[in-house]
Amino acid sequence: ASPEPHVVVLFGATGDLARRKLLPGMFHLAISRLAPDMRIVGTSLEDMDDAQFRELAVRACREFSSRPADDDQLEQFARQLHYVPQEKGAEALSAAVKAARAALEGPTRLLHYLSVPPAAAIPVIQTLEAAGLVEGSRVIMEKPFGTDLQSAKALNAAIHTAFAEPQIFRIDHFLGKEPAMNILAFRFANGFIEPIWNRTFIDHIQIDVPEQLSLEGRAAFYEPTGAFRDMVVTHLFQVLAFVAMEPPTALAPEPISEEKNKVFRSMLPLKPSNVVRGQYRGYREEPGVSATSDTETFVALKCEIDNWRWAGVPFYLRTGKCLAEGQRIISIAFRDPPRSMFPAGCGVGTQGPDHLTFDLADDSRMSISFYGKRPGPGMLLDKQSMQFGLEGTADADDVLEAYERLILDAMHGDRTLYTTSCGIERLWEVSAPLLENPPPVHPYDAGSWGPSNIEELIAPLEWRLPFER
Numbered sequence: 134a135s136p137e138p139h140v141v142v143l144f145g146a147t148g149d150l151a152r153r154k155l156l157p158g159m160f161h162l163a164i165s166r167l168a169p170d171m172r173i174v175g176t177s178l179e180d181m182d183d184a185q186f187r188e189l190a191v192r193a194c195r196e197f198s199s200r201p202a203d204d205d206q207l208e209q210f211a212r213q214l215h216y217v218p219q220e221k222g223a224e225a226l227s228a229a230v231k232a233a234r235a236a237l238e239g240p241t242r243l244l245h246y247l248s249v250p251p252a253a254a255i256p257v258i259q260t261l262e263a264a265g266l267v268e269g270s271r272v273i274m275e276k277p278f279g280t281d282l283q284s285a286k287a288l289n290a291a292i293h294t295a296f297a298e299p300q301i302f303r304i305d306h307f308l309g310k311e312p313a314m315n316i317l318a319f320r321f322a323n324g325f326i327e328p329i330w331n332r333t334f335i336d337h338i339q340i341d342v343p344e345q346l347s348l349e350g351r352a353a354f355y356e357p358t359g360a361f362r363d364m365v366v367t368h369l370f371q372v373l374a375f376v377a378m379e380p381p382t383a384l385a386p387e388p389i390s391e392e393k394n395k396v397f398r399s400m401l402p403l404k405p406s407n408v409v410r411g412q413y414r415g416y417r418e419e420p421g422v423s424a425t426s427d428t429e430t431f432v433a434l435k436c437e438i439d440n441w442r443w444a445g446v447p448f449y450l451r452t453g454k455c456l457a458e459g460q461r462i463i464s465i466a467f468r469d470p471p472r473s474m475f476p477a478g479c480g481v482g483t484q485g486p487d488h489l490t491f492d493l494a495d496d497s498r499m500s501i502s503f504y505g506k507r508p509g510p511g512m513l514l515d516k517q518s519m520q521f522g523l524e525g526t527a528d529a530d531d532v533l534e535a536y537e538r539l540i541l542d543a544m545h546g547d548r549t550l551y552t553t554s555c556g557i558e559r560l561w562e563v564s565a566p567l568l569e570n571p572p573p574v575h576p577y578d579a580g581s582w583g584p585s586n587i588e589e590l591i592a593p594l595e596w597r598l599p600f601e602r
């Protein structure tokens with residue numbers, strides 16, 4: 134059933150995330166049959182009126198919507214948008230929300246979306262309290278949630294003065310990606326995979342998310358944040374939990390969080406000597422970046438989950454900006470068979486281990502690579518692969534982008550794909566040795582695969598990417 138009509142209060146409404154993902158996502162939800170009737174009240178530090186905000190939103194939907202945007206539908210969507218500059222204060226916001234509620238029929242629900250950096254979250258919560266907009270509402274908090282353990286705890290304490298835990302939705306959009314959910318489907322719906330998903334059969338795991346993108350005008354956010362806080366402590370660790378967790382007792386928020394949090398509790402604190410930080414050449418000349426910046430735009434690390442299932446299996450994580458390719462893969466490398474009957478020179482083992490690879494791209498591809506016989510005389514082996522894609526298997530209207538799915542889930546009050554405060558606090562604890570003693574940043578060329586010492590980090594193993602080397 135569709136949830137009750139919603140007023141969405143969008144903080145950071147003119148920012149990069151709002152323009153790229155949130156406004157186009159809400160446009161798609163508004164025109165699809167999936168979401169309820171809604172009004173959106175945007176607010177941010179910029180001074181603009183309804184008309185200017187509508188223009189910005191329509192432009193954003195035209196530029197970033199993943200589906201064709203029809204003019205009539207855009208015009209209709211624009212009429213559902215309102216704007217209040219943040220400096221006008223709590224009363225003006227309250228009045229705008231009241232007017233938006235009046236435009237909807239029947240009982241309505243308020244959903245606040247805090248698309249703001251960690252430091253701005255507490256003042257926003259205070260504004261919501263002052264505006265009397267807390268009761269019965271829900272609030273989505275953007276990542277990163279805090280910048281270290283202490284600030285995450287302070288942020289949690291501040292939110293809890295206003296909101297009860299069931300009202301709070303801490304978002305991590307990687308968990309809303311179709312392929313991330315497919316990890317759960319693949320692992321827990323198939324009898325053939327369950328028995329081998331452990332240290333006896335798996336040698337190591339890589340979660341590799343290189344990006345070609347650079348700062349995209351986000352220096353003010355990125356400079357104090359860096360690749361580790363932007364991507365690893367959030368997205369990569371969350372995805373790692375889906376890969377590593379024990380089977381939950383049900384596909385429901387508490388059982389899933391419980392199992393994910395156990396993974397986080399079993400993670401060993403990160404050793405700075407197992408981390409490579411990098412910065413692309415030219416970063417310090419970017420507008421808004423300090424000439425002596427120490428911010429990492431690249432990070433690669435080894436982490437370990439010290440539990441029954443994973444003891445001794447290293448997890449290698451890597452991500453960064455301005456790299457050679459944009460990819461988002463999870464690669465599971467299997468152990469070699471106990472002994473080889475094949476003669477030297479037949480090719481076995483020369484092209485790396487067998488792999489199962491999940492591609493977190495939107496069409497949810499998976500592949501298995503393994504050794505097979507090369508046709509012809511004798512016994513020569515080559516790496517073969519089987520691929521599966523889920524594209525085209527669903528009605529296009531039912532396909533949801535990560536943010537769309539998660540916003541819709543929040544409207545339904547479903548926290549299954551949201552993160553929890555104790556999980557997040559544990560991840561900051563795991564990260565503390567690195568944050569307190571960060572290794573130096575190594576320069577790397579834009580368009581490369583990062584600093585050269587990433588090979589040492591993983592040796593004698595190899596990075597799975599690039600695929601065609």
Ligand code: BG6
Nearest residue numbers: 276306344346363364368461535
């Ligand atoms: C965001 C980060 O959370 O995720 C960005 O702030 C990053 O720096 C982005 O580019 C990647 O998301 P996606 O969905 O494009 O893989």
